Amino acid sequence: MSSGKPVRLGILLSGRGSNFLAIAGAIREGRLEGVEIAVVIANVAEAPGLAAARDLGLKHEIFVSKGRKRAEHDADVLACLRAHRVDLVCLAGYMRLLSPEFVAAFPNRILNIHPSLLPAFPGLDAQEQAFDYGVKVAGCTVHLVDEHLDHGVIVLQRAIPVLETDDSHSLALRILDEEHVAYADAIARVASGEYEVRGRRFVKRKVSIN
Numbered sequence: 001m002s003s004g005k006p007v008r009l010g011i012l013l014s015g016r017g018s019n020f021l022a023i024a025g026a027i028r029e030g031r032l033e034g035v036e037i038a039v040v041i042a043n044v045a046e047a048p049g050l051a052a053a054r055d056l057g058l059k060h061e062i063f064v065s066k067g068r069k070r071a072e073h074d075a076d077v078l079a080c081l082r083a084h085r086v087d088l089v090c091l092a093g094y095m096r097l098l099s100p101e102f103v104a105a106f107p108n109r110i111l112n113i114h115p116s117l118l119p120a121f122p123g124l125d126a127q128e129q130a131f132d133y134g135v136k137v138a139g140c141t142v143h144l145v146d147e148h149l150d151h152g153v154i155v156l157q158r159a160i161p162v163l164e165t166d167d168s169h170s171l172a173l174r175i176l177d178e179e180h181v182a183y184a185d186a187i188a189r190v191a192s193g194e195y196e197v198r199g200r201r202f203v204k205r206k207v208s209i210n
């Protein structure tokens with residue numbers, strides 16, 4: 001992904017869209033170079049993130065998933081991503097599992113952000129799960145997406161201490177601040193193309209000096 005052309009992002013979201021807005025902000029402010037948002041796609045018509053994309057003048061599409069077969073819905077989303085020549089798909093609060101066909105169509109080219117230090121607390125309400133478990137360190141993970149839930153190769157994690165004064169809400173808010181930093185950072189690393197996936201390890205590619 002380092003051909004010199006901007007890496008085109010396809011953002012998929014279901015709700016608020018704060019991670020999408022953090023990515024858009026990082027691009028706008030020059031903190032995330034060589035990357036552009038090609039399209040924002042929502043699977044929920046009322047998603048505030050979709051309205052935010054429209055307000056920013058970005059290309060945006062809605063494919064309502066409720067009541068549709070996964071494979072059929074995903075085929076529509078895939079066609080849209082291809083039509084917009086997307087290089088890298090970023091799931092930003094996209095609360096829907098991808099079909100195996102979707103994952104295979106973008107090998108190692110789909111990122112997800114999850115509000116826990118995976119492999120702990122996959123699934124819904126991860127911050128609350130972590131708080132209720134009593135962990136002393138919490139955080140977020142950006143990972144490559146495979147066909148399993150919150151499972152693929154980890155690109156990066158950011159950790160924070162759980163404070164005595166926290167409740168699950170305050171903890172979730174502080175994790176969200178870390179998410180907003182982590183996602184742009186992870187996109188920069190993947191978009192640079194300067195990495196290898198060795199087993200489950202995402203590692204910086206060694207530069208050979210001839």
Ligand code: GAR
Pocket residue numbers: 013015016017018019020049092093094113114115123124125126150176179
């Ligand atoms: C974020 O906390 C994200 O990590 C989480 O949904 C929230 C979306 O917020 N995703 C998952 O739990 C995925 N398993 P946002 O719409 O404001 O970005």
